[in-house]
Amino acid sequence: DAGVIQSPRHEVTEMGQEVTLRCKPISGHNSLFWYRQTMMRGLELLIYFNNNVPIDDSGMPEDRFSAKMPNASFSTLKIQPSEPRDSAVYFCASSVDREAFFGQGTRLTVV
């Protein structure tokens, strides 16, 4: 298996634009997590899904953030409109038996 695949790897966008981050989990994994990592706030859990159902989205910072998991092999994290303070590395991770496998992350820069 190729592991957790995230796209794009890098994204530079202007403030106010919509940003969509994508994640393909490892086949057979039933839990999916979205994290945001910054120097100031560390690794924050934004939302997680179990069997494609959102379980806890209390970490989503604002209504500008939304996440979907339409099927077991795909998830998106959308920011609309984006702001400079959203600049961070966004990680997706999947797991089947507690051990989480991380993607390489998407480095988002909002200017």
Place this chain on the structure above:
Amino acid sequence: SQQGEEDPQALSIQEGENATMNCSYKTSINNLQWYRQNSGRGLVHLILIRSNEREKHSGRLRVTLDTSKKSSSLLITASRAADTASYFCATDRYDYKLSFGAGTTVTVRA
């Protein structure tokens, strides 16, 4: 807020020495896990210790868990330059929530 908090924030040791880092957490857990992150990369799972276990070994790694104190420690023995990375503890709850601490940055000097 972070569920786990690591201590120290940063650690610098000589190659061959042992590195010890600690993690404290706040609520009940199912398991506690440790991960490593090399600069610019995703996190990689190192070891999982269940809430009913007190100690676990994997190669040069030794993890302890004290649920009464809500704390865990990770010991890396005979460190190598390749062990230079950030190390995170993660609390794993019964509802599948996996939350990470702030991490300990370890630098191993050759």
